[in-house]
Amino acid sequence: MKIVVTGAAGFIGFNLVKKILELNHSVIGIDNMNDYYEVSLKENRLKEIHDDNFTLHKIDLENREAVNMIFKTEKPNIVINLAAQAGVRYSLENPHSYIDSNITGFVNILEACRHNKVDQLIYASSSSVYGANTALPFSTSNNIDHPLSLYAATKKANELMAHTYSSLYNIPTTGLRFFTVYGPWGRPDMALFKFTKNIIEGKPIDVYNNGEMMRDFTYVDDIVEAISRLIEKPAEPNPEWSGENPDPSSSYAPYKVYNIGNNSPVNLMDFIKAIEEKVGKKAIMNFMPLQAGDVPATYADVEDLYRTIDFRPQTSIKDGVGKFVDWYIDYYKVKL
Missing domain, CATH: 3.40.50.720 (NAD(P)-binding Rossmann-like Domain)
Structure with a gap:
């Protein structure tokens, strides 16, 4: 086709x-x-x-x-x-x-x-x-x-x-x-990219809603x-x-x-922890209020999708974040 x-x-x-x-x-x-x-x-x-x-x-x-x-x-x-x-x-x-x-x-x-x-x-x-x-x-x-x-x-x-x-x-x-x-080759304006970059460089990361966020990372x-x-x-x-x-x-x-979606929402602080563990550095966090236009939680019901294509997203945060960080280090030739 x-x-x-x-x-x-x-x-x-x-x-x-x-x-x-x-x-x-x-x-x-x-x-x-x-x-x-x-x-x-x-x-x-x-x-x-x-x-x-x-x-x-x-x-x-x-x-x-x-x-x-x-x-x-x-x-x-x-x-x-x-x-x-x-x-x-x-x-x-x-x-x-x-x-x-x-x-x-x-x-x-x-x-x-x-x-x-x-x-x-x-x-x-x-x-x-x-x-x-x-x-x-x-x-x-x-x-x-x-x-x-x-x-x-x-x-x-x-x-x-x-x-x-x-x-x-x-x-x-x-x-x-x-x-x-999220994943390798992701956009620089997205949280995983910005968090990884700043944690590696020892710079603060902005954590919205004081970390009280849930996202169905896919x-x-x-x-x-x-x-x-x-x-x-x-x-x-x-x-x-x-x-x-x-x-x-x-x-x-x-x-x-x-x-x-992954049908498995993850707390933003756990997401940051996964990056910290992969990078081997602690994040410096700048806690901030919820941004205008943003929502505190997302969570996808994917049963309809599964019935149609016999597939549901299932990559864990640990595996997915790990693959992104590996790509980032290789792409930008980072020395940890």
């Missing part, structure tokens, strides 16, 4: 491209290579891909004509949209970039799928859509009408937009609510495995769906939403 992966130079996208190529599919990558974080990291990810079945187009998803041309020329079977302006806290500082990338860019992808007879669309949503919800674990059957950040609101909007296209044009769409993805290989299996399981109409008691995660249309 021929598969478009947007955000192909990104953290999850790069790992997914490698997996799809291993499955003998052709990959058309799309990435604008923006400087939200160090571009050299994105470039070096791409250097790890050695396969003639991979091509990369450097464009913005907001560029409707460029997106349409790629779809028209390449004629993909499947589209996996991972490109987005990421980061909850950054959305408070630069809201317009989220609308450009996550809303305008996404509608351009939907339109390209519609007009080029794409077989299915898989797209990244986020655990942040659960917003002010406090009932744990978070379930895709929960109402998600109270987002706490513009980033979360754009991800909920993506789910609504996808449903509209599934309903109007019968395009199978599958939304994936990722829970705190290792990137588990995310990629789940997506690769979902390629073979396009969304289908739910024959039991009822407008009188509507299930938010499915539809009369070929539409589905899944959580992809």
Whole structure:
């Protein structure tokens, strides 16, 4: 099959491209290579891909004509949209970039799928859509009408937009609510990267909500495995769906939403301890209040995902953090 992966130079996208190529599919990558974080990291990810079945187009998803041309020329079977302006806290500082990338860019992808007879669309949503919800674990059957950040609101909007296209044009769409993805080649703005860097360098780390945080940390290989299996399981109409008691995660249309999380939340202090033990140094902690737009706990209900693909994420924090730290030390040539 021929598969478009947007955000192909990104953290999850790069790992997914490698997996799809291993499955003998052709990959058309799309990435604008923006400087939200160090571009050299994105470039070096791409250097790890050695396969003639991979091509990369450097464009913005907001560029409707460029997106349409790629779809028209390449004629993909499947589209996996991972490109987005990421980061909850950054959305408070630069809201317009989220609308450009996550809303305008996404509608351009939907339109390209519609007009080029794409077989299915898989797209990244986020655990942040659960917003002010406090009932744990978070379930895709929960109402998600109270987002706490513009980033979360754009991800909920993506789910609504996808449903509209599934309903109007019968395009199978599958939304994936990722829970705190981490691992080698991760983004420098993420907690694991920042904590590891500062602990190694003997600098303080900012610990929000005074450490009273729970996160369903999910290792990137588990995310990629789940997506690769979902390629073979396009969304289908739910024959039991009822407008009188509507299930938010499915539809009369070929539409589905899944959580992809470890189903095992970890206390932030235990997460930091795992880094300390791997690095062999103690963290200097700067305890801070909960940040605007952030939530104190996440925890994914993944039973729906397991029933569909017979797989659930299960990498332990000790193993996952260990693999990240090994990568970090090797990549940055760190001497401990």
